[in-house]
Amino acid sequence: MLLNQFLVLSAVLFAIGVYGVLARRNGVLVLMSIELILNAVNINLVAFGSYVSSISGEVFALFVITVAAAEVGVGLAILLLLYRNRQSVDLSEADLMRG
Amino acid sequence: MTVLGALVAQNIAFGVIAAIMVFAAIRLVTTRNVVHAALFLVVVLGGVAALFLLMGAEFVGITQILVYIGAVVVLFLFGIMLTRTRIGDEEGTDHPNRLPAVLAAALVATVTIYAVVSGFGDVEMPADSRTTTAEVADSIFSTYIVPFEAVSVLLLAALIGAIVIARRD
Secondary structure (H helix, E strand, O other): OEHHHHHHHHHHHHHHHHHHHHHEOEHHHHHHHHHHHHHHHHHHHHHHHHHOOOOHHHHHHHHHHHHHHHHHHHHHHHHHHHHHHHOOOEHHHOOOOOO | OOHHHHHHHHHHHHHHHHHHHHHHHHHHHHOOEHHHHHHHHHHHHHHHHHHHHHOOEHHHHHHHHHHHHHHHHHHHHHHHHHHOOOOOEOOOOEOOOOHHHHHHHHHHHHHHHHHHHHHOOOOEOOOOOOEOHHHHHHHHOOOOHHHHHHHHHHHHHHHHHHHHHHOOO
């Protein structure tokens, strides 16, 4: 297998995730797109770790998985609060801090 | 199986998994049904786990299935359930004007793919790059013990923070 196979697939997934973050208005869907981006990063970490025969890539991927789980927990709690206050998770309506 | 046969099998497996993943990822960011989006996320996460196993990273692959498909997706389904009134297709999941998002994503894809193709033209992966769970454990609990403890505290902080933010009082 070529290293590039994994890197290109990861780049494609990353770009799809960027599109999702920018194009979606529903907060839950934006969080899902962020998960897509983090997973693309994880593919890169493990691929490079395997390429240089180092275990560090896998360990960093595990850390990224942990941080992503924490991020989803806090993110969904914030969305829940947003929904409770505004009866909507539409992010374009959450403009209280817009200058 | 010969070495060449194993290599061909690996490449076919990669092609199938990659095609499924890209399809599911595109549907994930385009579908109007939020629950379907969560289920497409399961397909993508499962594909990533399969890629980890293909690269010989058994522990990361299993953790991916346990943490992401087992916990994060359930969290997402709860989030959908608690923030929505009806299940099904709905309006207003996307911005009306998606052209800037398409352009930004195309730019990111072009730059990254150009960078990795020109940087790692035809570099081969090692033929056998399997790593065991024991090696991962040795590394986490020796070299990376401080980041490991920091991540533990981070998880605790996120847990308490999520409860404090979301509880009614």
